[in-house]
Amino acid sequence: MRFRLSYFVIITSILLFAYFYSQNSIVTSSVVFTAIPFALPLALAAMVGVMCERTGIVNIGIEGTMLVSAFTAFFLGAILKNISAGLFVGIMTGVLVGLLLSVMTITWKMDQIIAGVIINIMAAGITSFLYRQNYSIPSTFTPIDIPVIGDIPVVGPIISNHGPITYLGIIFIFGLWVALYKTPWGLRSRSVGEHPSSADTAGVSVVRLRYINVTIAGAVGGLAGSYLALEAVGIFERGFTAGKGFTALAIMIFGRWNPLGAFAAALFFGLSQAVTNQLMIDEVVQIPQQFVTMLPYVLTILILAISAGKVRPPAAEGIPYEKEKV
């Protein structure tokens, strides 16, 4: 059932694309091209969710992680006049936030929702308190023209000419999928998220694995934040992540906690935004800007309503592991 649905979606998408492409190849390519920068931060943020929840930790602090990371990436990039240094700092910030979440949820066994809320509030507070105007980074990361692939007809112009973080992110997503389903780390991580005592009795340290995964996930959140500040937009503003970290949770659920599923869901989101933008530019439709900015939220609600009750989250999600309760 699930499989047939995904095949159906893929085939319909290809047919639709073929149809529009035959009508107007340039506009169609450019719409699909711009869908990728819309989708990427959502996809990366969803990976943070996937990595955490698969090991049983609910992370609603993705938004905050991205926000502080974008902040440190941008300002350090601006101060040091070096965006690569900014990127490094952004990722490290994510690592620290991941560690903080780990300590709160795994060691202190705090309520995981509250821990996430703390991260979000702290992030919003710190970044708006320390925010200064009149800073700018020397440049954003520049697009890479991929040699051979860029010359492939139809597909080439869409997937070539994105920035380095985009490619890094996409490689990471596929890598995460492989790791999650094909390696011992993945099997152990999933078992820790489903039934931690089984993993423990098989000699897998639940606490250690959760720490590792939540921390790496933090780094990915840092990458997503840095992407926004250093590659996509090149500026930083207060509240700059605009709820992407929450939308990502919906995407993760829609993608059934599967990296590729979440990536596909994020692409769908990105595409819907790109299409709306194009329709407005062409003045095909006259919608007030407010409705356009509303789109991701409306989609989020729709998606959650559709998938509610049909998806099955990792069973041990949100429950601190306590040995003696086995």
Add this chain to the structure above:
Amino acid sequence: MTNLLDVEGLSKRFGTVQANQEISLSVKPGEIVALLGENGAGKSTLVKAVIGLVKPDSGTIRVKGQELPYGDTAGAIARGIGMVHQHFQLVPVMSVTENLVLGDEPTRFGFIQMQKARRETTELSKKYGLAIDGDAIIEDLPVGMAQRVEILKALRRDVSLLILDEPTAVLTPQETDELLEVLRNLAKKGVGILFITHKLREVMAIADRVVVLRNGKLVGTTTPKESSESQLAQMMVGREVVLHVEKGPGHPTGAALEVRELEVLDDRKLEAVKGLSLQVKAGEILGIAGVEGNGQRELVEAICGMRNRRRGTVLVAGKEVPNLKPHEVHAAGVAHIPEDRERHGLVASYSISDNLVLNQFDQEPYAKGWIRDLDAVARNGEELVKRYDIRTTSASAPASSLSGGNKQKTVVARELSQDLPVVVAAQPTRGVDVGSIEFIHKQLISARDRGAAVLLVSAELDEILSLSDRVAVLYGGKIVATFDSKNANRDEIGRLMAGSQGSRS
């Protein structure tokens, strides 16, 4: 020769319960030690302390002379300890093979070799005579199968000390015999075995030494040669136990439960119950004898509304009960003791009191209109805990804190205390100590004597023969013969269970 395991002065307290008190015990290479004790005596706590799942308050644990730190499961495994857990440690959504290799995966270039793992599963199941499908998902498996996986998981790693916490509770007699044979062979190769069971027959059959716990204390050590089953039972319980069932003649009246032409599919969508009809009269116990996997589970679940009846009807007191509505089946007067108490009998995180009203929490006197009467729930909880001898600190403790046998008693208490006209009991004494078996048997008989129709399904032929007024033999989803228990012949029933044609039907 150094001992494989030395436990010295081990104590562990949970709140006010002293689960283990100053326990010392050792296992030598090649020795089979049976650990006996009532439900809640502290057997699981002791072995969990050894494998590092429970942190003792005091005492030392040494493996091959080396002291083991508290709570170090990975370390215990690395030193060659394997354990079959009473509550399966299997990931429900994963396959059998994935569960078997978890924590010790065959890899190549960092990737799991799934093909190789699958082959290993097949070889392992052949080697130990425990048939299992490596690709089956754990949550779809009946408990007996899950138990095999749990055992194979421990055997897969080369262990020098194998601990088994009630491995035979859900196995068929044949499987049990095979497992005992496997254990004997392992012991011959020098593996030390610590074996927990409530079945005295098994203890007499394979133990070199028997250690008995009562109320957290070690009360005695003996050998099968020096003692008898009834002596062991007495050591465990501290009083004399009647090991055989005493019951008067039944007084059956009209049919209370009727099943007509029932057809049910199993999880693999194959026909498991094939046009089965049966009748249980008020005031009689009908026992279903059969090798597990011949449709017992599907029959019980279909009667109780937990599995789709593809064809056929179920009538209680002459009225048809709805399909797939367990709550309404209960309301129609059917009590159900499910075979898998963990999955279908209890909500582990709820209190014992709440579990005791699980199927009537919204009815008088436990609720007034929309509002639950928590006092009534608590009173009922305390009373049943006392009446059914559920060993716990308090009726408000979560069900997950109960020992295995006490969980079973909780389910039995809930179902039998409501005095419903029909009782469907699947494996009612699974994992229960001898004293409690006696008690549960008495409860089933008194349910019959007050006029209930009791349908009893059990993998233990002895239990069926001693409790039932009539015995039906189930084979291949059909009832192949029915006997009056007075003229039931054990050998003939055994043959019919194995599939040979009966002389009567």
